[in-house]
Amino acid sequence: MEIFGIPLRGLAGQLLIGLINGSFYAVLSLGLAVIFGLLNIINFAHGALYMMGAFLAWIGLTHFGINYWAALLLAPLLVGLLGIVIERTLLRWLYQLDHLYGLLLTFGLALIIEGLFRYYFGISGETYEVPEALQGGVDLGFMFLPLYRGWVVLASLVVCLATWFIIERTKIGAYLRAGTENPKLVQALGINVPLMITLTYGFGVALAGFAGVLAAPILQVNPLMGSNLIIVVFAVVVIGGMGSILGSIVTGLGLGLIEGLTRLFYPEASAVVIFVIMVIVLLVRPAGLFGREN
Amino acid sequence: MERKYIAALLAVSFAALPAAPASAQAKVSDGVVRIGVLTDLSGTYSDLSGQGSVLATKMAVEDFIAAEKPAFKVEVVSADHQNKGDIASNKAREWFEKDGVDMVTDLVTTSTALAVMKIAKEKNRIAIVNGAGSTRITNEDCNDVTVHYTYDTYALANGTGRALVKAGGKSWFFLTADYAFGHSLEKDTMDVVKANGGSVAGSVRHPFPANDFSSFLLKAQSSGAQVIGLANAGNDTINSIKQAAEFGVTPKQSLAGLLMFISDIHSLGLKTAQNMYLTEGFYWDLNEQTRAWSKRFFDRHKRMPTMVHAGQYSSTMHYLKAVKAAGSDDTTAVMAQMKKTPINDFFASKGQIRDDGRMVHDMYLLQVKKPAESKYPWDYYNVRATIPGGEAFQPLSASRCPLIRK
Structure with missing residues (x-):
């Protein structure tokens, strides 16, 4: 059976791969959306912190014998702690200023973090093995699916949905959203808004660290892995609508699929297709697909 | 006033300096x-x-x-x-x-x-x-x-391409970085493969740089070619090799790294890189x-x-x-x-x-060792052949350099 001259088997395989890549976009853009939605900070350090997550997993395994599953918890925790330090010492001074200041500061941080890792680990990077329990794969008939890739989709979806649920459907989430709408009023009700904001930033970057650990067994762990990805992820956030939680999840997955299809029909365009869509969305719906016009 | 005078004097003496010490023996400027x-x-x-x-x-x-x-x-x-x-x-x-x-x-x-x-x-x-x-x-x-x-890319394509076709890798598929270097490496290797009786099943061009190669590898896999030529470099090559192992492309099909350095092998590790062929102009453990x-x-x-x-x-x-x-x-x-x-x-x-x-010298066809074969740090290659300089590089008769025609 064929569709547009492409065998159905090939199509199904590419769609599945698109979904796998989409789940990375979703976790990363979710972190950015949470941070932008609640702090109004365009976090350019996100890619560097994602890289850091991957490196922490590698350092943990190589030097301390910490296995993948522990790293999946520990690395995001450490990245989150670093995020808290960054928020308390640097970012908090910028909330009253234009977005541009936050962007410049986090961009500078990204350069420093990447430079440090490049200095200590070189550029070719390190190899992180797929954890034993997830080695091998299953033959789906239309393609060979490595177990680990299946796990990536599952883990990403669970984390994304849990985040969405907490922010949109629980009391803590309601405080968070209220705190960003009108911090003074919420503070008056006895809620510690600055603490809430600090923890939110920590959580947002912990998501980046989490994605980094997920990526470590698939990609070579190298200092530039984040900067290669971050521009695409920003495009995803813009298309989804800056700060929209659901938007970033749905767009992340959707764009992964579209990218996969492009690779099938016209691979040369696969690097630009997301940006073409971004341009169209910005022309038609400047606030993004899921964003609210102010 | 005085200071100005001194400055002018200095300037003049510096200007005169290069001409002064033109001694007879050493003419190093x-x-x-x-x-x-x-x-x-x-x-x-x-x-x-x-x-x-x-x-x-x-x-x-x-x-x-x-x-x-x-x-x-x-x-x-x-x-x-x-x-x-x-x-x-x-x-x-x-x-x-x-x-x-x-x-x-x-x-x-x-x-x-x-x-x-x-x-x-x-x-x-x-x-x-x-x-x-x-x-x-x-x-x-x-x-x-x-x-x-x-x-140069000719020597690499020539070394690795010819050796693999001769070893039975007759059908090829190319995974090519979509810019001038990738295209030229792909073309050089295709010519060598065809000249030695091999065939090219197809090629796919990936954006440079790329992170995820699984889509492209899936195409290479379904082409059924015996050899997948990696006409890319650096981290693109490393990630292609890593993901080929993950998707079960290797060892059924073999990979040919067309531009690889020992630093790439070191960072990939022997478990992933083992058995690959590559060509280099030097290996530290030759003699x-x-x-x-x-x-x-x-x-x-x-x-x-x-x-x-x-x-x-x-x-x-x-x-x-x-x-x-x-x-x-x-x-x-x-x-x-x-x-x-x-x-x-x-x-x-x-x-x-x-x-x-062109500096013409011998090149080496190398195969990456299995982890068990590696006895000490950086013990990564088996030398499969020494390619004499005259065979390794493009002959002057095929040169497109204007200095040669005259």
């Missing part, structure tokens, strides 16, 4: 030979060249001074060209015009090499290319002040001489040298010896001396620089 190492100190290629290239150059200078006790001084300067042609040419121009640099070297990535070669020709200084690989350097864009020393030099390099760099590092040392030494023999750092005299003298050291035996600038 201002008594110093300056070598500029222009390389990638921070980007994708900084492991295969970068600081290691700066170190190899300095080692060559130290050894030259200790052994030859020249009448002139030698200085090494270095800078990061960030793999960008415009940065490279600005720096080279500044070095030539302001800092009196006589020879620029390393030049990783073809775009920087081509840009700097042009400036060198314009300013009549020497460029020795070790990092970049395109055959354009000694063909369409060749000139008489450039030497292409360590390797006593290569081991002796490489261990000295390792002691200072904490990593074994790539072929670019070894070529960097060898070419710098060859250049300095030519300056001494010519008794001058004049470009024409030094180039003539370098081309006249064969190169015999740990890097090359009976190496010779042709008129198109």
Whole structure:
């Protein structure tokens, strides 16, 4: 059976791969959306912190014998702690200023973090093995699916949905959203808004660290892995609508699929297709697909 | 008033300086030979060249001074060209015009090499290319002040392509980085495959740089070709190999890394890279001489040298010896001396620089060891064949260099 001259088997395989890549976009853009939605900070350090997550997993395994599953918890925790330090010492001074200041500061941080890792680990990077329990794969008939890739989709979806649920459907989430709408009023009700904001930033970057650990067994762990990805992820956030939680999840997955299809029909365009869509969305719906016009 | 007078006096005496000490014996301009190492100190290629290239150059200078006790001084300067042609040419121009640099070297990535070669020709200084690989350097864009020393894409395609077809890998599929270098590597290899009786099942071009290769690998997998040629470099190659293992492409189909360095193998690990064929111009563990030099390099760099590092040392030494023999750092005299003298050291035996600038020397067809075969750190390759220089590189009869037709 064929569709547009492409065998159905090939199509199904590419769609599945698109979904796998989409789940990375979703976790990363979710972190950015949470941070932008609640702090109004365009976090350019996100890619560097994602890289850091991957490196922490590698350092943990190589030097301390910490296995993948522990790293999946520990690395995001450490990245989150670093995020808290960054928020308390640097970012908090910028909330009253234009977005541009936050962007410049986090961009500078990204350069420093990447430079440090490049200095200590070189550029070719390190190899992180797929954890034993997830080695091998299953033959789906239309393609060979490595177990680990299946796990990536599952883990990403669970984390994304849990985040969405907490922010949109629980009391803590309601405080968070209220705190960003009108911090003074919420503070008056006895809620510690600055603490809430600090923890939110920590959580947002912990998501980046989490994605980094997920990526470590698939990609070579190298200092530039984040900067290669971050521009695409920003495009995803813009298309989804800056700060929209659901938007970033749905767009992340959707764009992964579209990218996969492009690779099938016209691979040369696969690097630009997301940006073409971004341009169209910005022309038609400047606030993004899921964003609210102010 | 007085201060102004002194300043003017100083200016005049400095202006007169270069003409003054033109003594009869040493005609090295201002008594110093300056070598500029222009390389990638921070980007994708900084492991295969970068600081290691700066170190190899300095080692060559130290050894030259200790052994030859020249009448002139030698200085090494270095800078990061960030793999960008415009940065490279600005720096080279500044070095030539302001800092009196006589020879620029390393030049990783073809775009920087081509840009700097042009400036060198314009300013009549020497460029020795070790990092970049395109055959354009000694063909369409060749000139008489450039030497292409360590390797080129023709030699790599020729070595790996021919060996694999002969070993039974008749059908090929290419995974190609979508820019000039990838296209030329793909074309060079396709020609070799076809000339040796193989066939090409297809190719797919991926954006540069890319992270995820699974879509492209899936295509390569469904092509059913025996060999998948990786016409890309650096992290793209590393990630392609890693993901090919993940998706079960290897070991059913075999991979051919068309441009790989020992630094790539080191970072991939033998478990993933095992059994791959590749071609290099140097391996540290070839013989006593290569081991002796490489261990000295390792002691200072904490990593074994790539072929670019070894070529960097060898070419710098060859250049300095030519300056001494010519008794001058004049470009024409030094180039003539370098081309006249064969190169015999740990890097090359009976190496010779042709008129198109190509340094012809033996290349090595290597196969990556299995983890169990590797006995000590950096024990990565089995040498499968030594490809004599005459066979490894493009013959002069096929040259597209204008200097050759005359």
